[in-house]
Amino acid sequence: MAIQNISARPPAFSQLTSGLRDILPLAAGVAVYGLAFGLLAAQASMDGLQTGVMGTIVFAGSSQIIAVERLAAGTGAGAAILAGLALNLRLLLITASLRDEYSGRPWWQVLLGVHLATDENWALMHAMRARGHQAGYWYLIGGGIGLIAVWVLSTVAGASFASTVPEPKALGMDFAFTAAFIAILRSLWNGSTMLLPWAGSVAIVLLAGLLTPMDPTWTLILGGLGGAVLAGVLNDD
Amino acid sequence: MMTETWILILGLAAATFAVRLSGYLLGQRLPDHGPWARGLQALPGCLILSLVTYLLMRGGPQEWAAGTVALAVALATRSLPLTMAAGIAAIYLLRAYF
Structure with a gap:
């Protein structure tokens, strides 16, 4: 069984390195956000050590930004954790959809794999696979290693050199991830069966965003789940 | 402020890891064909x-x-x-x- 497993996925190392290489443009965007987060951390009187530890063990950028912003605004740690946690519920859907990648792996690979799962390397893995490339668990890990290294280094740098950090919006870098996700969507599109689920997701996000005071976190989860339910119920191939 | 920050860091790390691990546990329990699998794939x-x-x-x-x-x-x-x-x-x- 063990031997079979190894021979069934020979290119673990080459997937790791291609995951690491392919994540570079996304990692550049992450670095800009890391600097901006470091600036915020410094304003919340966090030092380089705290910033580095936080980036390593939380490793979820948007929730770190919300939580530290809340802490700096004077809410207690409890409320700040809740705000960050709400933003991270999306990660539940991400690791759930990675079940085939984790399945049958030793526990340490599962724990490493779930910790290193983020929007960027997860989306990139799906995009590459949709284009016919071999991209599985080790591709995800390679991307995750690149992202965590860049995230920790840039956030610590931002916290340490707070006064010289550029503002992402002034450079147009706030648009980096919107553009990246548009490119990834292009790769994920694989035919007209996705039309209704995707239209459903867009409609839900637009309606919830325009007509209700719903928090964006919940809008995203509702949009993602709504489209997935449509795909589950409608498509039957 | 110092301890408050460490509470935030450790608390958010534990909560985030719990969410990531729960997704894995949930995914393992869903059927691998039919509507659930199609939904998860989409x-x-x-x-x-x-x-x-x-x-x-x-x-x-x-x-x-x-x-x-x-x-x-x-x-x-x-x-x-x-x-x-x-x-x-x-x-x-x-x-x-x-």
Whole structure:
């Protein structure tokens, strides 16, 4: 069984390195956000050590930004954790959809794999696979290693050199991830069966965003789940 | 403030890891064919599209125009770096000159 497993996925190392290489443009965007987060951390009187530890063990950028912003605004740690946690519920859907990648792996690979799962390397893995490339668990890990290294280094740098950090919006870098996700969507599109689920997701996000005071976190989860339910119920191939 | 910060760091790390691990445990328990499997398979695209929709909705005409440029480059090249570069350049120019 063990031997079979190894021979069934020979290119673990080459997937790791291609995951690491392919994540570079996304990692550049992450670095800009890391600097901006470091600036915020410094304003919340966090030092380089705290910033580095936080980036390593939380490793979820948007929730770190919300939580530290809340802490700096004077809410207690409890409320700040809740705000960050709400933003991270999306990660539940991400690791759930990675079940085939984790399945049958030793526990340490599962724990490493779930910790290193983020929007960027997860989306990139799906995009590459949709284009016919071999991209599985080790591709995800390679991307995750690149992202965590860049995230920790840039956030610590931002916290340490707070006064010289550029503002992402002034450079147009706030648009980096919107553009990246548009490119990834292009790769994920694989035919007209996705039309209704995707239209459903867009409609839900637009309606919830325009007509209700719903928090964006919940809008995203509702949009993602709504489209997935449509795909589950409608498509039957 | 010092201990408050460490409580936040450790608490958010534990909560985030619990969410990530719960997704794994949930995924293992869902059936691997039928509606559940189809839904789970469609989930990545739907979630990313929801995120893009939200990001563009939060922006204005400049973001919509830059999004259109990014989409055109994505359709033409299917390249992630080129799409990112085009989108960033477009939003930078639109904000500077319009």
